[in-house]
Amino acid sequence: MAALEHTTAQSADSLGFVGIGKTFPGVKALADISFSVRPGSVHALMGENGAGKSTLLKILSGYHAPTTGHLNIDGQELVFKSTAEAIRAGVAVIQQELQLVPEMTVAENLFLGHLPARYGIVNRGHLRRQALDLLKGLAEEIDPNTKVGRLSLGQRQLVEIAKALSRGARVIAFDEPTSSLSARETDRLMTIIARLRDEGRVVLYVSHRMEEVFRICDAVTVFKDGRHVRTIERLADITPDQLITLMVGRDLADIYDYRPREIGGGCLKVEGLLGQGLQQPVGFEVCQGEILGLFGLVGAGRTELLRLLAGLEKHKAGSLSLKGAPVSLRSPRDAIAAGILLCPEDRKKEGIVPLASVAENINISARAHHASLGCLIQGRWEKANAEKQIRALNVKTPHAGQKIKNLSGGNQQKAILGRWLSMPMQVLLLDEPTRGIDVGAKSEIYAIIHDLAARGIAVVVVSSDLMEVMGVADRILVMSEGAITGEVARAEFNDERLLQLALPRTRA
Numbered sequence: 001m002a003a004l005e006h007t008t009a010q011s012a013d014s015l016g017f018v019g020i021g022k023t024f025p026g027v028k029a030l031a032d033i034s035f036s037v038r039p040g041s042v043h044a045l046m047g048e049n050g051a052g053k054s055t056l057l058k059i060l061s062g063y064h065a066p067t068t069g070h071l072n073i074d075g076q077e078l079v080f081k082s083t084a085e086a087i088r089a090g091v092a093v094i095q096q097e098l099q100l101v102p103e104m105t106v107a108e109n110l111f112l113g114h115l116p117a118r119y120g121i122v123n124r125g126h127l128r129r130q131a132l133d134l135l136k137g138l139a140e141e142i143d144p145n146t147k148v149g150r151l152s153l154g155q156r157q158l159v160e161i162a163k164a165l166s167r168g169a170r171v172i173a174f175d176e177p178t179s180s181l182s183a184r185e186t187d188r189l190m191t192i193i194a195r196l197r198d199e200g201r202v203v204l205y206v207s208h209r210m211e212e213v214f215r216i217c218d219a220v221t222v223f224k225d226g227r228h229v230r231t232i233e234r235l236a237d238i239t240p241d242q243l244i245t246l247m248v249g250r251d252l253a254d255i256y257d258y259r260p261r262e263i264g265g266g267c268l269k270v271e272g273l274l275g276q277g278l279q280q281p282v283g284f285e286v287c288q289g290e291i292l293g294l295f296g297l298v299g300a301g302r303t304e305l306l307r308l309l310a311g312l313e314k315h316k317a318g319s320l321s322l323k324g325a326p327v328s329l330r331s332p333r334d335a336i337a338a339g340i341l342l343c344p345e346d347r348k349k350e351g352i353v354p355l356a357s358v359a360e361n362i363n364i365s366a367r368a369h370h371a372s373l374g375c376l377i378q379g380r381w382e383k384a385n386a387e388k389q390i391r392a393l394n395v396k397t398p399h400a401g402q403k404i405k406n407l408s409g410g411n412q413q414k415a416i417l418g419r420w421l422s423m424p425m426q427v428l429l430l431d432e433p434t435r436g437i438d439v440g441a442k443s444e445i446y447a448i449i450h451d452l453a454a455r456g457i458a459v460v461v462v463s464s465d466l467m468e469v470m471g472v473a474d475r476i477l478v479m480s481e482g483a484i485t486g487e488v489a490r491a492e493f494n495d496e497r498l499l500q501l502a503l504p505r506t507r508a
């Protein structure tokens with residue numbers, strides 16, 4: 001087995017999963033998974049939320065021991081008992097929650113555990129040079145003396161990759177690596193992954209994003225409910241639609257299922273709004289029962305606009321009214337009291353209480369809201385509400401009392417969405433509501449958005465996915481560089497025109 005030395009990949013043998021099963025209390029996460037991955041290829045793992053993808057990677061990384069089965073690397077049967085063993089065997093798993101120490105510098109992180117020292121003294125200059133060497137071709141703009149906490153998420157990921165390579169990793173697995181990256185960072189990562197493949201390493205790639213999988217992957221294995229559905233050696237042999245059908249086990253003729261509705265009178269009216277992130281005064285109205293899409297590229301000011309509307313940021317100018325009555329928003333509490341709710345983009349980071357149960361995570365805001373009104377809600381209401389949200393959002397959990405941290409990523413997201421849907425509301429502001437959520441769950445969320453609108457709620461949906469906004473909205477406002485650049489009604493939706501409106505006019 002390779003020691004901790006700076007080797008480059010020799011042509012690795014294939015990686016095999018043999019009869020892998022994993023049972024958690026009350027949950028069979030994986031059962032009898034067997035397939036192998038060729039060296040010099042990128043192999044996608046796909047499947048709905050809770051299918052078992054992350055669990056398989058955690059077994060590969062030595063974090064979880066499998067209940068049954070073993071791995072096969074270099075013709076050797078292996079079961080890792082710790083992450084250190086997996087690292088020694090040349091396996092690196094780049095998790096979504098990155099493993100670096102934010103308070104330490106890039107160089108220190110890269111050599112953590114084997115700092116180049118002479119007579120017990122770390123040689124800073126030497127350390128820096130070696131770090132620069134490792135970052136070459138990956139992220140040359142990063143200064144090794146920077147604290148990791150100051151890097152962007154994409155840069156941290158690259159440091160993690162550099163670290164894996166420094167330990168001679170021949171098997172590298174990525175768990176939803178692009179879910180928080182910008183388009184440019186994603187492009188760079190794709191280039192690096194292609195290089196890892198060309199160097200003959202084994203690359204595993206978990207993602208819900210079809211375009212990425214078809215762009216970068218050679219083969220794909222589909223999971224469903226912890227079982228192996230099929231491995232397709234040549235991705236080129238199937239279409240995205242066929243892949244989706246394999247994942248969800250049914251045809252998704254129209255995941256948006258757009259239903260025209262009777263649109264009511266004015267609901268939220270915004271006039272001359274200015275504040276953080278807005279370069280020009282913003283004005284628009286959204287009606288009762290209307291789904292208003294807010295499209296724009298990353299950095300266009302959409303999230304900032306939603307934060308102003310939800311009272312999370314103070315506006316500098318302008319006014320808001322709700323069904324004709326002026327509202328003043330001095331705090332998020334004012335917005336919640338008025339029935340204006342924001343479901344933020346990073347639901348997981350902003351809102352999860354990991355050690356609390358799924359039910360508590362769903363009820364937490366409703367409880368606080370009722371308490372602020374001076375009335376206590378009853379345990380019975382909370383129990384019924386948690387069950388209702390779990391059912392409506394199809395959250396995969398053995399029961400409402402399960403700790404939320406034990407749910408798969410996508411199911412945590414759905415549970416947090418349930419928290420907002422438990423509150424009384426007039427206006428629902430959704431920031432990237434389907435990010436990190438699989439295609440089957442997406443269509444469930446679109447159906448929920450339509451139901452809310454049918455009940456007269458005004459819904460504003462921010463999304464960077466053009467197909468998604470066009471699929472779900474009655475009308476689209478486009479933002480670019482902190483201003484609204486256009487408005488398009490459903491009958492006139494046209495992807496080219498919408499993109500035109502979203503592109504920056506001036507080059508910075």
Ligand SMILES: Nc1ncnc2c1ncn2[C@@H]1O[C@H](COP(=O)(O)OP(=O)(O)OP(=O)(O)O)[C@@H](O)[C@H]1O
Pocket residue numbers: 024025027028029047048049050051052053054055056396397406407408409410411438
């Ligand atoms: N530590 C744990 N304790 C109990 N159950 C767990 C634990 N980790 C995962 N599970 C369960 O195992 C199943 C598979 O979860 P996993 O995280 O592997 O799914 P996934 O395919 O990665 O989904 P997603 O796309 O949502 O990230 C889920 O039902 C999840 O709730």
Ligand SMILES: [Mg+2]
Pocket residue numbers: 053054055408409410
């Ligand atoms: Mg996962």
